[in-house]
Amino acid sequence: MTNMTKTATAPAAATINGLDTDALRRLAGDVAAQPTRGIVGFQVTTGWKGGTRSESRVEGWKFGGQHKRKDFVISSDEPHELLGGNTAPNPQELLMASLNACMLVGFVAGAAMEGIRLESLSIETTGELDLRGFLGIDPAVKPGYDTLHYVVRIRGDGTPEQFRKIHESVMAHSPNRWNLAEPVRLTSDLRIE
Numbered sequence: 581m582t583n584m585t586k587t588a589t590a591p592a593a594a595t596i597n598g599l600d601t602d603a604l605r606r607l608a609g610d611v612a613a614q615p616t617r618g619i620v621g622f623q624v625t626t627g628w629k630g631g632t633r634s635e636s637r638v639e640g641w642k643f644g645g646q647h648k649r650k651d652f653v654i655s656s657d658e659p660h661e662l663l664g665g666n667t668a669p670n671p672q673e674l675l676m677a678s679l680n681a682c683m684l685v686g687f688v689a690g691a692a693m694e695g696i697r698l699e700s701l702s703i704e705t706t707g708e709l710d711l712r713g714f715l716g717i718d719p720a721v722k723p724g725y726d727t728l729h730y731v732v733r734i735r736g737d738g739t740p741e742q743f744r745k746i747h748e749s750v751m752a753h754s755p756n757r758w759n760l761a762e763p764v765r766l767t768s769d770l771r772i773e
Contacts, residue, residue: 694746
């Protein structure tokens with residue numbers, strides 16, 4: 581008979597809604613203790629592919645001063661009625677998708693940190709803009725939106741009060757919600773090659 585020794589095993593990570601809440605707490609603690617670890621940078625390069633089609637490449641990002649590799653392609657095109665080939669979402673739809681995805685992460689993380697298990701979560705954003713602004717027909721008409729409206733549909737084992745608290749937190753802390761709701765300074769360079 582062999583002598584079996586009992587080995588201590590690390591407790592299983594608390595995974596709620598697909599997120600490791602212990603890792604999320606560690607990340608928040610690291611950033612609080614060393615704010616430079618929380619500086620992240622993103623870059624997207626978009627090239628024309630003919631007509632109204634474009635292809636955006638994501639090749640990396642910066643996390644705490646370190647470059648991290650990525651390799652993604654995002655396609656865009658306009659619908660037929662706007663002279664496109666309708667081969668991919670248009671830039672307005674991608675803008676809304678980016679807003680929704682960013683807020684969705686906030687809802688998932690907020691629920692996980694509260695111990696709330698989600699059954700379903702969706703965000704639907706709508707908006708209308710006037711093509712007279714984009715086409716330069718009427719200088720009094722702005723080329724963008726007056727309002728974007730979104731509806732969050734959430735179901736899980738949380739209380740209505742918990743879900744309202746998470747919603748308030750997402751409205752206060754979602755980067756893309758903030759980027760659309762607050763003025764962001766844009767700078768540009770034109771390089772004619």
